[in-house]
Amino acid sequence: MKVDPKLIHRLFYPQVPALLSAGFKGRITAMPVVSYAAVSDSPPLVAVACNPEGFTCKLAVRSKAFSLSFLRKDYLATFEKLATTSGTREKDKLKAAGLKHGPGSELPVPVIEGAEATLECRLRSKARMGDHLLLVGRVEAAYASRAFSEFWDFRAYRPILYTGWTDRMTTYRDS
């Protein structure tokens, strides 16, 4: 069958969503993202396609930094909440969603307590790609829980396997 261009991204699923967080002038915000990739090892660069109208994207651009966090599947409801609310309405969207955070070790980015892994990224470039803005960040710090040592131990870290949005997040449960 022919695939509608609007559905192409669904061919990539299941995907592990990450949380992109940013802070600027006392405002803290975050959003789940799946359109991300590690695009260079040296220097370490990651790219994320963001809706330019989104508050989190705007704050990441203004602060020129963002963090990317990976969380266990226990946080599914939190991801849903962060995906269905806008950072414009909360001074601290992470706190409003029940996530504690502290400052980054290298950059002024929110780092989520209890995350399995965190990347602190300095915004290196941004480029308009159709209806999204491709943010490219240089990773200034990267750390992970004991569930990671060269590879993930998926007995210790159970990620969300996102399969799409119907009236809520759907996940791949055969794991």
Ligand SMILES: Cc1cc2nc3c(=O)[nH]c(=O)nc-3n(C[C@H](O)[C@H](O)[C@H](O)COP(=O)(O)O)c2cc1C
């Ligand atoms: C699993 C999942 C993945 C998402 N991936 C992206 C993404 O890669 N880029 C994006 O711009 N929005 C993505 N979204 C949508 C944003 O998370 C959502 O619009 C969010 O509410 C934006 O928050 P903000 O308005 O505070 O910026 C995703 C949503 C979900 C549920």
